[in-house]
Amino acid sequence: MGHGIAEVTAIGGYDVAMRDIEEDIVREGYEQIKWSLGKLDEKDQIDESADEVLERIETTTDISEAVSDADLVIEAVPEQMEIKEDTFSAVDEHAPDHAVLASNTSSLSISSIASATDRPEQVVGLHFFNPPVKMDLVEVTYGEATTDETAEIAHEWAESVNKTPIYVRKDVHGFVVNTVLVPFMEEAAWMLSNDETTVREADATMVYERGYPMGPFELNDFGGIDVAYHFRDESGQPVPPAIAEKVEAEELGKKSGKGFYDYEDGDGVDYEPEDSGGYDALRTEAVMINKAAWLIGNDVATPEEIDIGLRLGGSFPEGMCRRGDRIGLDVVLEKLESLYEEYGEERYDPTDYLVELVEEGWTGEDAGKGFFDYRVDPPYHYINWEIDDDGVLAVELDRQERMNSMSEDMFAEIDRLLNDVDADEVSCVVFEGAGDRAFSSGADITGFTAGEPTDIMDVDEMFQTVYEFPRPTVAKIDGFCLGAGIELALACDIRIATEDSTIGTPETNLGVIPGGGATQRLVRLVGEGRTKEMVFRGMQFDAVQAEEWGIINHAVSDDELEELVGEIVDDLVSGPPVALKAAKQVINDGPEASLEAALAMEKQAFAVLSTTDDMYEGVAAFRQDREPQFEGE
Numbered sequence: 001m002g003h004g005i006a007e008v009t010a011i012g013g014y015d016v017a018m019r020d021i022e023e024d025i026v027r028e029g030y031e032q033i034k035w036s037l038g039k040l041d042e043k044d045q046i047d048e049s050a051d052e053v054l055e056r057i058e059t060t061t062d063i064s065e066a067v068s069d070a071d072l073v074i075e076a077v078p079e080q081m082e083i084k085e086d087t088f089s090a091v092d093e094h095a096p097d098h099a100v101l102a103s104n105t106s107s108l109s110i111s112s113i114a115s116a117t118d119r120p121e122q123v124v125g126l127h128f129f130n131p132p133v134k135m136d137l138v139e140v141t142y143g144e145a146t147t148d149e150t151a152e153i154a155h156e157w158a159e160s161v162n163k164t165p166i167y168v169r170k171d172v173h174g175f176v177v178n179t180v181l182v183p184f185m186e187e188a189a190w191m192l193s194n195d196e197t198t199v200r201e202a203d204a205t206m207v208y209e210r211g212y213p214m215g216p217f218e219l220n221d222f223g224g225i226d227v228a229y230h231f232r233d234e235s236g237q238p239v240p241p242a243i244a245e246k247v248e249a250e251e252l253g254k255k256s257g258k259g260f261y262d263y264e265d266g267d268g269v270d271y272e273p274e275d276s277g278g279y280d281a282l283r284t285e286a287v288m289i290n291k292a293a294w295l296i297g298n299d300v301a302t303p304e305e306i307d308i309g310l311r312l313g314g315s316f317p318e319g320m321c322r323r324g325d326r327i328g329l330d331v332v333l334e335k336l337e338s339l340y341e342e343y344g345e346e347r348y349d350p351t352d353y354l355v356e357l358v359e360e361g362w363t364g365e366d367a368g369k370g371f372f373d374y375r376v377d378p379p380y381h382y383i384n385w386e387i388d389d390d391g392v393l394a395v396e397l398d399r400q401e402r403m404n405s406m407s408e409d410m411f412a413e414i415d416r417l418l419n420d421v422d423a424d425e426v427s428c429v430v431f432e433g434a435g436d437r438a439f440s441s442g443a444d445i446t447g448f449t450a451g452e453p454t455d456i457m458d459v460d461e462m463f464q465t466v467y468e469f470p471r472p473t474v475a476k477i478d479g480f481c482l483g484a485g486i487e488l489a490l491a492c493d494i495r496i497a498t499e500d501s502t503i504g505t506p507e508t509n510l511g512v513i514p515g516g517g518a519t520q521r522l523v524r525l526v527g528e529g530r531t532k533e534m535v536f537r538g539m540q541f542d543a544v545q546a547e548e549w550g551i552i553n554h555a556v557s558d559d560e561l562e563e564l565v566g567e568i569v570d571d572l573v574s575g576p577p578v579a580l581k582a583a584k585q586v587i588n589d590g591p592e593a594s595l596e597a598a599l600a601m602e603k604q605a606f607a608v609l610s611t612t613d614d615m616y617e618g619v620a621a622f623r624q625d626r627e628p629q630f631e632g633e
């Protein structure tokens, strides 16, 4: 883990001294960084060359040499308190007074670690997820003595190396992510121990019916069953027998060849969709939501932070606060109360904050408020947007952990934004994807088996809203643009992409067809033959071919993208708003009418426009040889 953190830090532009106790170990870490940077360089995922980044990393076995001029020291030694304390005490002795000392522990107390130093107020947790190069999340954890200033320095530093930090405001065991995530595995293990489920039934239900990326036993095997065991044991909590027995038998999961599944003599993870059902998913989710409520009620984290943590750290399709608001907190509370009555276990005891919300009637989205407030300016979780002084509405699809794939919520947020925004304040809309990998990789596939067919069919509303939005829309594509991603782009008026972006309609590979308008919009754009070939074969190709086929307007180099989109936007901003609106309407509606009717539509629009102030302004500007100043009147 240490070398991964060193790599991320160097990619972020910092000089790094990487220290381990033996030359061989530190060299091995360096070689791994070199290999990883080479791969990133090859895939064009770093701005500099691998060698340039490597130049910023030096290795040593001498702790004083490593830390004597450091501003930030990040420890990633084995998870044993004694080793942590020894390391912190040595670092404290040699690091400059101003230096912040951080621990990458995932389970030990920051306060205890800090007590080995004379500067506990400058000690903080910086918990990375594995591998740090790939995983975006960092938990910034306060110890008892940590000052806001120290936590802010750590938070800002994490942002500066392109990570997404969340604050963990109290030093609680498991911090934010594991506090909520561990019950996902544990509750299933309790149910298995009580013969209330089977491994396959639990995994299949959570994946195929509830949309989680892995089942609880699959996840346990993946992360190591001993890790789950120690997590419980360290906190003095009883361990589910199903987990303890596996650890005793040294069946620790994938790494040992056998866990809940058999990876050596069996088929490994082998549950099927038909195994789902029967498992009490709400029981698991209620316990997790109860934990989330406990974190909020005790000022450890906000609902936003918890949900970002679960999405980025646990690859969950949505956070548990959002999920709780959807399920209904009254339903969750009722479930917990009945479990508490039946089993008497502390984990079912509803936390005060959850009870308070329900008593106040704030039971979730349907009530207008739950963990989140949906009443005024409901939150946008999956898109970022702003309108600049020129009226350019920039919409960024932001679900980077899943290639900006579109969940039901993201579809709804785009639709809501375009319906709620005052179109008169908008000159044009530009859609793009957050991060540097994708515009959007399509609809969220994990939602396919979890949702009702009617929910999935509802997505077309958003595409239609985009298509009919009365202002010009532009898709700025850089990276994967697949499935619903290209369908959103096709609903836009103009599409610009970087040359190596991947455009395609892979839906038939999933046994479905495009459902956001591609079959119809593509056929109108590129004809039946090409549409059928693309859709039937689930084709994906680069933007140069997409331009050749007429699917996008321009394929440009990485350097040219901003410039060309900027030029187009400038033209749209300075164009005559009423005429652009009319042009869009006539161009959109014309093909659905007979030529005669379409020409009549155009003629009528022309006639109306010829009475506008903008037309007089256009003509006057032409005569006076100046740029027109259109007012949209």
Ligand SMILES: C/C=C/C(=O)SCCNC(=O)CCNC(=O)[C@H](O)C(C)(C)COP(=O)(O)OP(=O)(O)OC[C@H]1O[C@@H](n2cnc3c(N)ncnc32)[C@H](O)[C@@H]1OP(=O)(O)O
Pocket (backbone or CB within 6 Å): 213, 315, 401, 402, 403, 405, 406, 441, 442, 443, 444, 445, 446, 459, 480, 482, 483, 484, 485, 506, 507, 510, 514, 515, 516
């Ligand atoms: C009505 C509309 C219907 C549709 O749109 S159907 C969906 C059509 N789209 C697709 O079939 C594309 C699916 N995605 C892919 O094929 C690949 O991804 C890419 C080629 C885009 C990229 O591949 P790579 O570079 O190897 O990345 P990675 O590890 O596959 O993706 C990173 C994380 O993103 C998740 N992800 C990507 N696309 C989707 C998606 N469309 N729905 C849900 N998750 C997605 C992955 O699973 C993974 O996640 P983890 O890191 O947890 O393993």
